[in-house]
Amino acid sequence: MDHDFCRAHCTARMTPTEFSPATRAQLDRADALCTEQGARLTQQRREILGLILDAKTPVGAYDLLEKIKTPDRRPAPPTVYRALDFLLEHGLIHRIERLSAFVPCTHLLHDAHAHNPDHCHNHDHETCLHTAQFLICKSCKSVTEIAESSVLTTLRSICREQKFAMQSASIEVIGLCATCAAKERPASNAPRKQATSSPS
């Protein structure tokens, strides 16, 4: 009854960060996904997810903690970690182990899901949600999630051989993205300038 009122009310009053329309669309998509799963994307979880979506690079838990602080509210670590746990469990974000930081799941970024929820069901949700592959650029910190399932397939066959029951996997590749690699090596094979000014 007045539950809807309260939700609207709270949204208006306590949202410290205004998200762009694009981000809001993604958040709404996430909300729908949660509802499908019988879970609630609360205001707090929504805000954390929004901040992760808007960041161009992986975000640490304590970065998030800083960002959600307002004059009124000084949340403590558990607040953030609880939201992160929820988002992880529902496949909305991934944790990058090598960085102790979080990125949105690419499923959220494209509208594949929105149009075709069946897409959810033709791949192995159990394993897929908890498993992703990332290319992490050491230089610009950008992270690309690889949708490609070939790695997972290879891994699965290895596990079968070893009778290992795979539950999830982290695959993280460190290196330089195309852009940064180009900057590093201005010419193909001319390292005779001034030490290539490598930003290590």
Add this chain to the structure above:
Amino acid sequence: MDHDFCRAHCTARMTPTEFSPATRAQLDRADALCTEQGARLTQQRREILGLILDAKTPVGAYDLLEKIKTPDRRPAPPTVYRALDFLLEHGLIHRIERLSAFVPCTHLLHDAHAHNPDHCHNHDHETCLHTAQFLICKSCKSVTEIAESSVLTTLRSICREQKFAMQSASIEVIGLCATCAAKERPASNAPRKQATSSPS
């Protein structure tokens, strides 16, 4: 001159952990590898490596810190982390990101290297040393390093497509090892006993 005396003396006095002959053999192998690379496997590094070799499961930095404490010596974290950094750089151990813990590199456990140092040179040392694949059992905490290069090959081809310059990769699979999986499911499909007593 009295250098040899000192080493013997110190070894006798400050080695709190006596390693088994098998472990000592591996340590000697590691020592040789270091010397090849112009590095020194000091007493301290040797002890840390020995402890990691002897452990049946991955060891955390602070576990090691506890283990190397004696009535005389109360080392501080940097001591351990410095040794770990050294061992990582020289490919003697790996870090398991998901556990913040360390395991010996399997190269050390088998004597392939001892007999055939050329083995080192027919695979890509640059990438291989810094890259390994692990099967981590959630239940017994055992970790298996996969020598198999098929995953790495697959990853490399993906990176090539994306023009991503791979420097290293972590591949960690979580699940149940053959032994533990068998324990979990006593019969194939008879979950009607007392909740199978699944340890979380």
Add this chain to the structure above:
DNA sequence: ACGTGTCATGTTATAATATCACGTTCGGAC
């Protein structure tokens, strides 16, 4: 309206992991 269970959140403290900064010692080249 009242108790009651459940989920989400707030709050305080602390655990666990990792690094910085600075001074000293050790080992080997000369």
Add this chain to the structure above:
DNA sequence: GTCCGAACGTGATATTATAACATGACACGT
């Protein structure tokens, strides 16, 4: 011996994560 750089000792601190317990908001049956 003298010197230099690598290795180590030590104290403080940073960063990441969780434990433990209390409160608030709502649903539901009575």
